[in-house]
Amino acid sequence: MLLAALEAEVEDYIDKYKHERGEDGRRKVVRNGKARARSLTTAVGTIEVAAPRVNDKRVVDGQRQKFTSHILPPYMRKSPKVAEVLPLLYLRGLSTNDFRPALESLLGDKASGLSATAITRLTAKWEAEHKAWKQRDLSERDYVYVWADGIHLNIRLEEDRLCLLVIIGVRPDGTKELLAVDDGYRESKDSWASVLRSLRARGMRAPVVAVGDGALGFWAAVRDVWPETKEQRCWFHKLGNVLDKLPKRLQPKAKKMLREIMYADTKEDASAGFEAFEAEFSPKHQRAVDCLVKDRGKLLTLFELPAEHWKHMRTTNVIESAFATVRLRQRVTKGAGSRTKGIAMAFKLLDMAERRWRKLDGRMLLPLVRAGVKFVDGIQQQREEEAA
Incomplete structure (x- = not known):
């Protein structure tokens, strides 16, 4: 197949210039046998290839022309x-x-x-x-939502663990895009603020909503850099934190109640679920109740967004799932040898994975969210004049 393609490429080149002739009436572009055979490593094995050659005597602007194969460039040894x-x-x-x-x-x-x-x-x-990539211009792009998380990885030659600060955004057409992968050492306000300020300095506009876990450093940085951005706390992390403060015998019941709140159809139903949870567990397990209710407003931000987006906004799974391959490599190789190489490998893995990320459901509604259209319990609200 490769040889057939090379022959076809040469025939096409010769045919293209068949009318070019010298003073003696002979063609200027003709075949010239085959090149010395070379080994080429392909996906199906190593093969010997003797590529056809072309003798091109044309001179254009004082430069002797030369045929170069696009299928098998010179010196290529592997596909x-x-x-x-x-x-x-x-x-x-x-x-x-x-x-x-x-x-x-x-x-x-x-x-x-x-x-x-x-x-x-x-x-x-x-x-x-x-x-x-960290210095690329972002002024021509817009991101309606962003997800942020701190991912901890082992570094083989160092005692300290690497904390990667990762941000993924979604554009108005629903395309998810990697925005930041940086070394934070710890999930502090200063570390997160440095990442967010870098994005802002390169022209990134404040997103409508940011999704993340309860890490105080990130939210303090968001309020400092993007004060207009709404906060949506990750339900997956919150559920784990609340259950951790309850005895195992009560966890199944608590989990059921929490999931009912998380998947409620309206903000009113979710609020009723908060009250029911508080009434059930506050007499003996106030720490679990406090852990839940302190972020009550931030957990319910999604009700102000289109219902089609709720499943994407409840958790930071966008980042967690993307990091599955990074964690796999860490387990197999016992971590990268240095922080710099750890960051580079994580970046490259995410960069490759980005091509396979699915677009956001209900992406046609993203421009409305950016435009400030009001949604109540996931339903778009008409303007007064339109309703009239």
Whole structure:
């Protein structure tokens, strides 16, 4: 198939210039045998390829023309698909020492360019990509909602754990996009504020709603950098925090009541659920009640948004699910060797995963949310003149 494609490419090139002739009446563009055979590593194994050559005698603007294959460029030794396998295997957790035996079983014993040193060059490249990505301009883009979370990862050669501050946003067309991956050391206000100020300085407009867990550092930073942004607390984290303050025998009942609040159809029903939970557990387990009710308003912000968006706004699962592959690599390889490489690997994994993220449900309503259209219990409210 590859040879057939190369032959077709050459025939097309020669046919394109068949009317070009020299003073002697002979064609200027003709075939010129085949190049010396070279080994090419493909996804189905290593093969020998002798590519057809072309003799192009045309001179344009003083420059001798030359045929170059787009299918098999000069000096290419492995197909682009094989090149993509290297970072993918490394990021998924395969040790660099396992590369050659693993890939030779698939690609043959002549697999070239698949050494562990290639990963050293790749990680350096990822670090440079991440640095440039952190400086990109955001003034031409808008993000209606953002999700934020602090993800803790192990660093093999350091005692301190790496705390990645991650922000994912959704654009008015429903596309989810990675906005920030930075080293916070701890989830403090200063760390989060530094990330948010960087986004603002590069032109990012304040989102309508931010979703996150109860980390005080993030919310203090949001109120400082984006004071107009509404807060929606993550129900998944809140549910775990409340249950942790109850004895195991009461947790099933409490969980059922909490889920009824979380999935209520109206704000009134959710408020009634809060009162029922307080009445049930306040006599003996006031700590659990206090943990729930202190964020009551922030947990119910979603009722001011379209009902189609509620399932996306209840949790920070957007980030947690994306980090599943990052955590897998950490478990298999016992963590990255340095903080810089840990951040670079996490960034590259998320960058690859971003292509597979689904768009937000009800995305046609996002421009309305940005425009400030009012929603009550998930239903869009008509203006007075329209209702009249």
